Amino acid sequence: MRGPLLLLLASVVLGAGAAVAAVTERSDGLRPPGLTARTAAPSGSAVARATPLPPALAPAPAVPAPTPAATPTPVPTPPSMGTAPASRALGRPFRDGRLENGVLLPAQGPDHRTWDAPLQRSPSRAWRRWGTDVLVATVLEVLAEHRAAHPESPPILVGDLSRPRGGIFDQRYGGLGHASHQNGLDVDIYYPRKDRLPIEPARASQVDRRLSQDLVDRFLARGAEFVFVGRNVRLRGPKARVSKLPHHDDHLHVRIPDPDGVGGR
Ligand SMILES: [Zn+2]
Incomplete structure (x- = not known):
């Protein structure tokens, strides 16, 4: 490799x-x-x-x-070189996870809003949306591609990533909490609603399946390691990478691979 x-x-x-x-x-x-x-x-x-x-x-x-x-022509140094160290996902997403040099997902952008599930409001609190540089870039790029292909899709609600330095993100931090989301490799993406309201779907029947399947497909195409979806939203993908889980009828959970090669299911 x-x-x-x-x-x-x-x-x-x-x-x-x-x-x-x-x-x-x-x-x-x-x-x-x-x-x-x-x-x-x-x-x-x-x-x-x-x-x-x-x-x-x-x-x-x-x-x-x-x-x-x-060619041997000198290459200009990008402005970010030497100023922003690459992120590191340490430990596992679900155990002993930590995040170094994480990147903050903006509160909102041209193609997304952020959603704070425990407070049921947008934007989410900043400490809930730190990820690796690759995860944040992947989310922004996939959502931009999705909306370019589907201009009728509303800005997508992005839920929790990880805490600023990673670590446990369980129910002590509000709501149901997360077993994973510990090292900057996990992100929750709310399914677009049929009625386009900028809030999380309350039930599977409110989910726009076509737009949601497009999001699943695009995250898979961009190398997502796992995508977790709800049992009642009827979304599909290869069995090795797409799993149905309880409590995922309002959002899909994406995990990207650890670029340093550590990690696991
Ligand atoms: Zn999640």
């Missing part, structure tokens, strides 16, 4: 990767929020690092890529 990863990293550094604007904010709160261009691998299954790889991961000699883009 190292070869393809190298090529991917090279192409991203050379400017071929998809650039995503995401509001970033340090979890220590010392840096004011600001717009920072970040890069993300299109598949969501590999990370485009904005910082140099640690020695253990750094490949030995650089491999010359046989493409015109790999």
Whole structure:
């Protein structure tokens, strides 16, 4: 896998990767929020690092890529390089999870709103919406693609991601709580309602199945590791990756793979 990863990293550094604007904010709160261009691998299954790889991961000699883009011309350094360290998902999503260098999902954007289930209001509290840089970029990109393909779809409600530094996110934090959502790899996305109201569906019959299936399909296409859906919303996907669970008739839960290769179901 190292070869393809190298090529991917090279192409991203050379400017071929998809650039995503995401509001970033340090979890220590010392840096004011600001717009920072970040890069993300299109598949969501590999990370485009904005910082140099640690020695253990750094490949030995650089491999010359046989493409015109790999000419020796110096490449301008993206503004984010060296200022925003890549996020790290530590532990497991459901046990001993922690999040380093997480990124804050904006309270709202052109294609989304955030939903605070315990308070039944939008936007959600900021401490409930931290994820890895790849997760936040994946959510924003998938929702933008979804609404570009379906202009009739309303801005999508995004629920909980993780806490600023990850960790347990159970019922002590309101509502039913989460068994997972511990290391920045999980996000809840509310199904669009047939009546387009910007609130969570109260029951499966209120869910727009066509738009919801499109969201499931797009997250799968972007490399989601698992998608959890409700038992009564009749959404489909490959059995190995899409599971029906209780308490998911109002939202789907997406987990992206840990780009560092740790984690599990
Ligand atoms: Zn969830």
